[in-house]
Amino acid sequence: MMPMGERETDLTLPCLVHDLNNVFQTLIEAADLLSADPRWAPLSAAILRSVERGRNVTQSIQNTEETAAPFETILTNAISFVEDSLIGGRGPRIEFERSIDAGIGLHRTWAWERVLINLFSNAVRAMPAGGKIRVRAERSPEQIRISVSDEGPGIPLNILPYVFEPHVSTRGSGLGLHIVRTIVRQDGGDVRACNRADGPGAEFVIIIPAEPLLAHPAHA
Numbered sequence: 001m002m003p004m005g006e007r008e009t010d011l012t013l014p015c016l017v018h019d020l021n022n023v024f025q026t027l028i029e030a031a032d033l034l035s036a037d038p039r040w041a042p043l044s045a046a047i048l049r050s051v052e053r054g055r056n057v058t059q060s061i062q063n064t065e066e067t068a069a070p071f072e073t074i075l076t077n078a079i080s081f082v083e084d085s086l087i088g089g090r091g092p093r094i095e096f097e098r099s100i101d102a103g104i105g106l107h108r109t110w111a112w113e114r115v116l117i118n119l120f121s122n123a124v125r126a127m128p129a130g131g132k133i134r135v136r137a138e139r140s141p142e143q144i145r146i147s148v149s150d151e152g153p154g155i156p157l158n159i160l161p162y163v164f165e166p167h168v169s170t171r172g173s174g175l176g177l178h179i180v181r182t183i184v185r186q187d188g189g190d191v192r193a194c195n196r197a198d199g200p201g202a203e204f205v206i207i208i209p210a211e212p213l214l215a216h217p218a219h220a
Contacts, residue, residue: 126152
């Protein structure tokens with residue numbers, strides 16, 4: 001029988017990352033096979049992008065000294081993930097509109113991508129016939145305000161006060177918004193949900209403390 005100490009060592013983060021890399025390699029090989037057929041080339045490219053995102057997540061989790069990434073980059077990665085999930089016409093036609101102040105950066109890139117992906121996924125499910133998702137990020141000296149709105153039917157009033165509680169949802173598992181709130185609060189912020197005042201749809205507003213402006217390279 002393996003000693004308890006050895007068993008615990010096998011479950012450390014580096015070992016888990018090693019196992020995930022093996023999974024990623026299998027997906028890469030499958031994507032390479034698909035790419036040989038032009039009919040499956042878009043799916044192959046989507047798989048490879050997902051593998052790259054997975055590798056970035058594992059690297060971010062291990063990197064305790066990760067520098068802040070531009071919010072624009074985090075947003076682009078999250079949009080790409082959602083668009084890949086709709087590849088092949090398996091979902092509604094979704095348009096993204098963005099308005100982002102310069103100089104907004106966030107640590108824990110993988111976590112904030114997860115926040116946006118969960119909000120976007122909710123919006124997609126709320127718009128089975130398609131529609132627009134609007135993302136705005138504004139910065140003041142004290143805080144960063146991020147809003148995500150959709151053109152769906154809005155949140156039922158009997159659910160609205162509880163949408164961030166586990167398993168409260170009209171669709172899906174009801175964990176996505178709970179994860180969103182957990183991550184936002186870990187960074188000292190808060191999130192609220194409401195129905196849009198300017199038309200049909202829901203809106204989620206995140207407020208987090210501001211950090212120093214990012215210095216963007218000239219080619220960014």
